[in-house]
Amino acid sequence: MSPLLSFFSSIDPKARPGIPVKVQLSEIDESMRTPSILFLSAAVCWLVIGSFFALVASIKLHSPDFLANVEWLTFGRARSAHLNAMAFGWANNAIFAVSLWIMARLCKTAVRHGGLLIIAGIFWNIGVTIGVIGILTGGLTSVEWLEMPPQVAPILAFSYILIGVWGVIAFRFRQLGHVYVSQWYILAALFWFPWLYIIAQTMIFIEPARGTVQAITNWWFAHNVLGLWFTPVGLGAIYYFLPKVLGRPIYSYYLSVLGFWSLALFYNWAGVHHLIGGPIPVWLISAGIVASVMMVIPVIVTAINHHFTAVGNARATWASPTLRFIVFGAMSYTLASLFGSGMALRDVNVVTHFTQFTVGHAHHGVYAFFTMVMYGSIYFMMPRMLNREWPSAALIKTHFWCCAIGIGIMLVGLHVGGWIQGMMMNELTPDGNPKYTFLEVVHALVPWLFSRSVSGVLLTIGHIAFFVHFFWMLAGPKISRYREGPTLLLDSIRGEGKAG
């Protein structure tokens, strides 16, 4: 057998008679341990780095003198470094860990050749590091969400393919006939992200499209990164952890399936709503608006499902660190998505476009929904992979409250401030001239921008608590304190005995 062929057959669990096909969850967790820990460690480091850039960018908006003489921290660079460190460093690393882990568990297949995953993960993070340094040294592009110098794209694309393919392989060799809704979400996301990334890179940098088609491609990409990459993984995680932790199935599985398919069929068009009023064909904008408003269907469906699964279980939800974060994220998903559909309407968009409202909305989706869900997932995964309990309940609570209050302040500040900003910019005198000068609008915005810096400090404290806790757990003693643990088989059996 050629080496390549024998490699491929070694991936198939049925190819080797010696290996039992059906595996225990704990074995799957074990097989995912090293790659997941690598991704999560990188993710947590990027989270802290990204917070630093966020704080710098936020403070500069209301106190422009801050670090004004440091050329690699000008506002444009710090803001782009923040976005890319968070999106490609934190979010993607967290997605790799969480989605592959959930996928392997639901497919009931242990991951073989985890070494490849580790190498690909190292290359991914090298790519992101080069990209962020490129941004800080002034090599950034002017394309939002793709600011990294285009030269790193091949590294990222190639290492992504080596990572994402493991989700597909796990799916291919799944042991259960039924494909659970989280598997659909994650499998779809793993296909969608390279599709988006490669087409955007090609049509904007490698073989640039002419005219406003570049802008259309840009927003098709940027919006779909949220809607077809972060969102499906976040929802997949909610649909897995919410029923799993509560120990009761999802309220209406039928609705969750409906939600997935309506997202898969219609979301793709929504991104054009970022160009409402722009010089592109009006039918395209209208199609984008229709798709955005149609998103109300999967959002309401998901909201009903999440609500009725958690309702009546308030104590159980509150007693679990995982569910505190996940339910916070699920509630934010509903709100953020309904806001998003509203903002796509022309009459609303005329106020919110080019204001801080949009920035607030982006954080609503990526932070209050997606990032909170990832925190919850990590709190569930880590004890099971390491056979060890989190060292400190107090640090988890600190993390939760700092993040919940911090993001709350930011959302109120940016939504209200952004709305005021939009109204002031649109306000006309009776003879049809703008009522306020641009500078007056900027001055009116300062207190709201300041509130964002306050929230940034809170969020950073939460992130540092998480960082310390994460590495404390990694370095902690190797004793499994399963008596207190939520995690282990022994504990579940004990619980079952009690219930009976």
Added chain:
Amino acid sequence: MFEWNAYLIIIAAVAGLFFATAVAALVWAVKNGQFSNLEQGARSIFDAEEPEGIQQDFFPGEADEQRAKLEKERRPS
């Protein structure tokens, strides 16, 4: 290379292809019988190691206390 509206056709084709793959997956799922027993499908996440009806996650050090409280709350119903 092309006129700008030619790129518009390319991007519309890409979006159309995207839609087509989603439709193909949906057709596969229906034919495969994925939607035939949703009640059972919803329970496919539970197994012997993490069974249905057992809360799986608590704050470290609070598991026994919280579990007792939950039991107490559920008993009357």
